Amino acid sequence: MANVVRPLMQLRRWHHRCSADAVFFHLLNLHSPPLLSSARLPYIAFFPSLSHCAHFRSRALKQHDFPSPSGSTDSDRDSDSSDITKKSRNEKKREARRAVRWGMELANFSPLQIKRILRVASLEQEVFDALMLVKRLGRDVREGKRRQFSYIGRLLRDVEPELMDGLIQATKDGDQSKFQELYSSETLAVGEDDEQEEEEIVSENNEEDSEYNLDLATRWFEGLVNKDIGITNEIYSLQGVEFDRQELRKLLRKVHTTQEQEGRVSSEENGKPDAAVISARRSLNRFLRDLVKQLSVE
Numbered sequence: 001m002a003n004v005v006r007p008l009m010q011l012r013r014w015h016h017r018c019s020a021d022a023v024f025f026h027l028l029n030l031h032s033p034p035l036l037s038s039a040r041l042p043y044i045a046f047f048p049s050l051s052h053c054a055h056f057r058s059r060a061l062k063q064h065d066f067p068s069p070s071g072s073t074d075s076d077r078d079s080d081s082s083d084i085t086k087k088s089r090n091e092k093k094r095e096a097r098r099a100v101r102w103g104m105e106l107a108n109f110s111p112l113q114i115k116r117i118l119r120v121a122s123l124e125q126e127v128f129d130a131l132m133l134v135k136r137l138g139r140d141v142r143e144g145k146r147r148q149f150s151y152i153g154r155l156l157r158d159v160e161p162e163l164m165d166g167l168i169q170a171t172k173d174g175d176q177s178k179f180q181e182l183y184s185s186e187t188l189a190v191g192e193d194d195e196q197e198e199e200e201i202v203s204e205n206n207e208e209d210s211e212y213n214l215d216l217a218t219r220w221f222e223g224l225v226n227k228d229i230g231i232t233n234e235i236y237s238l239q240g241v242e243f244d245r246q247e248l249r250k251l252l253r254k255v256h257t258t259q260e261q262e263g264r265v266s267s268e269e270n271g272k273p274d275a276a277v278i279s280a281r282r283s284l285n286r287f288l289r290d291l292v293k294q295l296s297v298e
Contacts, residue, residue, distance in 0.1 A: 096154075096157065098161065099152075099153035099154070099159075100149050100150060100152070102152075102153070102159070102168065103130075103134070103149045103152035103156060104149055105168050105172075106131055106152075107131055107135055107149075109171060111128075113171050114128060114131055116171075117164075117167045117171060120163075120167055120179075120182060121163060121164060123159070124155075126155060127155045127156065130151060130152045130155060133148060134148040134152065136215060138219070138231065138234050139230075139237075166178065167179065170182065213289065213292045214289075216292050217285065217289040217292045220234075220288045220291075220292075221281075221285050221288050224252050224288075225256075225259075225281075225284075235248070235291075236248075240295075241291070241294050241295050243291050248284075248287060251280070251284040251287055252284060254280045254283070254284075255280040255281055258277040258280045259277055262274045262276075
């Protein structure tokens with residue numbers, strides 16, 4: 001019995017300073033194999049205490065979360081990744097705005113100047129057609145212009161920025177030497193060969209220019225005759241070109257007057273247009289075509 005009580009007293013001293021494994025092996029060393037076989041019941045009583053000791057030990061050895069050696073946490077890494085993504089998104093927005101600005105500046109040039117810039121930048125005919133379309137849109141078509149410039153911006157987004165900025169600035173300044181420097185090695189230098197090439201471009205665009213002028217003059221004519229306020233404001237607010245606004249008002253008033261007189265005439269003439277109406281409309285149309293030609297030259 002003493003052999004059993006003595007280990008229990010020793011166990012009390014070991015309880016707060018040793019692990020469950022150490023206590024278990026200590027008891028094994030104190031008892032002989034025969035005693036172990038005859039004292040199985042007391043050993044069963046030890047196990048709750050041993051379990052408590054093990055539980056106490058596990059709490060003492062609980063590891064705390066320490067920062068990684070690099071000094072950054074997962075949240076920091078996520079924040080850095082988010083910053084990188086945000087920067088990339090902002091960069092794309094800047095590129096899109098820059099391409100739209102290119103389109104707006106190109107639309108201010110003549111068809112020949114646009115053709116030369118697009119040729120040096122190796123851009124497709126699709127870009128030229130899109131620019132010609134936006135040049136035909138009136139100032140009152142704001143939403144349509146906005147969409148068209150956004151489309152042109154998508155077409156110009158992959159252009160080399162330095163090249164396009166240089167071409168646009170050289171065209172604005174009329175700096176032929178700067179424009180020549182921007183040519184690639186495969187492009188002919190400005191000289192006799194380039195002048196011949198420009199003449200070919202002019203001949204190719206003559207029909208396009210005349211068609212554009214005709215469409216614009218027709219749109220203006222119909223807008224004025226139908227008393228479209230947007231068209232009227234667009235024409236009278238033109239800048240960079242001189243024309244007799246008083247003469248335009250006179251011609252337009254004559255068209256309206258003759259049309260009103262024709263409307264009061266009975267249908268005895270089988271609906272044939274009056275000669276005065278035809279003459280007035282022809283004079284107004286001629287004035288508008290001359291104005292469009294002058295505008296394209298400017």
